[in-house]
Amino acid sequence: MxxxxxxxxxxxxxxxxxxxxxxxxxxxxxxxxxxxxxxxxxxxxxxxxxxxxxxxxxxxxxxxxxxxxxxxxxxxxxxxxxxxxxxxxxxxxxxxxxxxxxxxxxxxxxxxxxxxxxxxxxxxxxxxxxxxxxxxxxxxxxxxxxxxxxxxxxxxxxxxxxxxxxxxxxxVINDNPDYKFELGKGIVLREGKDLTIVATGLCVAPALEAAQRLAAEGVDAKVINIHTIKPLDEDLIVAAAKETGKVVTVEEHSIIGGLGGAVCECLSEKAPVPVKRIGINDVYGESGPAVKLLEKYGLDAEGIYRQIKEFV
The missing domain is CATH 3.40.50.970 (Thiamin diphosphate (ThDP)-binding fold, Pyr/PP domains)
Known part of the structure; x- marks a missing residue:
């Protein structure tokens, strides 16, 4: 391979x-x-x-x-x-x-x-x-x-x-002929019925990997790439929430005010469902190798998988 x-x-x-x-x-x-x-x-x-x-x-x-x-x-x-x-x-x-x-x-x-x-x-x-x-x-x-x-x-x-x-x-995960970028429009990378994972930036690839691991255990996760955090693709988020009943957001950002905050603001008004925000939990970072830091703060595939398992 x-x-x-x-x-x-x-x-x-x-x-x-x-x-x-x-x-x-x-x-x-x-x-x-x-x-x-x-x-x-x-x-x-x-x-x-x-x-x-x-x-x-x-x-x-x-x-x-x-x-x-x-x-x-x-x-x-x-x-x-x-x-x-x-x-x-x-x-x-x-x-x-x-x-x-x-x-x-x-x-x-x-x-x-x-x-x-x-x-x-x-x-x-x-x-x-x-x-x-x-x-x-x-x-x-x-x-x-x-x-x-x-x-x-x-x-x-x-x-x-x-x-x-x-x-x-x-x-590189988007090098396919069907890829289309449009400001304000999310992209469904994986269909699923049990929950929706909404990820952005560096966290999209490990979120996809986490979804694959969940699938092996019978949990079918929909994965959405939200490259535009503002304006948020509210129609896509709301439809996914209604379809799957649970939402997880994943971002290399504080869980306060970023993608998780935007999604929660949207869903609390238009489609209230349980939401788990995965990101930096109101703490400062620290010096260390990037890959190790992502592991420590639960933003690698293993960490995302583990937190979603606890949530569902």
Whole structure:
């Protein structure tokens, strides 16, 4: 059996920017002294005149991006999720969100899989922060195929978009001819009747694996990939909840305010069913190898499987 191809979605981000840059001269990329880590360096090499290094000044970068957007260009401002959603929150809210400017936020190194950089850099709060900004679209792709599609869709969308990418290489699971990316639309990856697993980002692949393990024990789980956390595909979530009667959410984010929060808000109003939120349980991360951290915090296939077993 051939080994599954793996690639970090931050790599996909850089590559997608280059491809879009060839087609669209109005695309401009900004970074905050992290071009090598965010992978915007490949765009800088290809289009040096359309790349701006703003230095270690993320809040200023958000303001510069806002200014560039008023000229009709499409800026992608890029840095770690902790600095994009956290440090520059006020500028994103007031300078980008409030005037509804066409700025795209490429936030790499999201979640605890940042690994050895530790709790200060492991942003598990970005979905919650960005969801509260009116008009902000929030996207977390699950693999290379989806990340590239998400960057293209973000460019085509008129208005602010927050895109979260990861540091850790993850399996490519969407490389099939039927794959279609659409902002605000979830994707059913596996049909099932006993419960629904709703996952996003890095957690989609292990959620699928957990579902396969559950199937071997007679538990038939439906698996939905929610790449767009805002706007949430409420129709799909509600239909799945009514069909299966139980829902589990899985995310590399705090269980407060992220995918789990969005799903619970939706279902409490439209289809109340038991919900189990799997994610970071209101704690800070810690320094360590990314794979080991995912295991410790129950976000690998074994941990997801075990928590769902306890739930059902």
């Amino acid at each position: 051939s080994e599954v191809k793996k690639i970090a979605t931050r790599e996909s981000y850089g590559n997608a920017l280059v491809e879009l840059g060839k087609e669209h001269e109005d695309l401009v990329v900004l970074d905050a002294d992290l071009a090598a880590a965010t992978k915007t360096g490949v765009f800088k090499k290809a289009f040096p005149q359309r790349h701006i290094d703003c230095g270690i000044a993320e809040s200023n970068m958000a303001g510069i991006g806002a200014g560039i957007a008023t000229t009709g260009k499409v800026p992608f401002i890029s840095t770690f999720a902790m600095f994009a959603a956290g440090r520059a929150y006020e500028q994103i809210r007031n300078s980008i969100g409030y005037p509804k400017l066409n700025v795209k936020i490429g936030a790499t190194h999201g979640g605890i899989s940042v690994g050895e950089d530790g709790a200060t850099h492991q942003c598990n709060e970005d979905f919650a922060l960005m969801r509260t900004i009116p008009g902000m679209v929030v996207v977390c792709p699950s693999d290379d195929v989806e990340a590239r599609a998400a960057v293209k869709a973000a460019y085509e969308h008129k208005g602010p978009v927050y895109l979260r990418f990861g540091r850790l290489a993850v399996p």
